[in-house]
Amino acid sequence: MKKLFVCYALLIATACSATENHYLEGASSNFCVPAGSTIADIPWVPENKPGTPEGFAFAGCWRASGHAEVGCEMPKSVLDGSVQPRSTFRSKKWRDIDKGTLYKMVALSPHAEIKAAANGTVVVVQDQKLWRDWFIWVKAKPLTDESAPRLEDDDVVLAACHSESVATTSAADKRETVMCERSVLAADYALEYSFESDKRIPLDVKTIDAAVMSTLDHWRCKRSH
Structure with missing residues (x-):
């Protein structure tokens, strides 16, 4: 029993726990995902076309509690995510x-609402009749006239978010929150992940990016082939 406890306590630092070893085309190493962070699939990750290099999915710490939360390396706000070869990333x-x-x-829907935010540095686009999400775009050049927000060639999607009711201590007791999805290009892989935000327009995503990437770097391991 003592041996099992020690093995659990050192879940990340030692090799006594089962891991998934993933090869990723174009990456400088393999990724060894700890047992507590493995996941079969993620609903929002679209199917790849035949022949597309494979990636892997991981669980965040959003659902973790108790001992599992103590040993979880991902940010608490992250639900799950996937790592794909850089070649699969779409601008x-x-x-x-x-x-x-x-x-x-x-954005092109006649019913779309386009609003400027953060002093014209971002534009929020939404059409509730068409889709639940609102899309947050970072302006390549801040708007000089926030009363006439628009999208231009070099503007980039920051995240897609929606409101969601999530269970608290009981299934009957729920709270309203904001759930978001983000795609970003790392040094040798493409990253997608979903996260909870305490703001309707999360502008601190680069901090989350860095925390997720730091954990992924910790999971790097030697190539097995």
């Missing part, structure tokens, strides 16, 4: 996004 600039994507369908 999030307005000019590069296809018209058939939700980003542009919502």
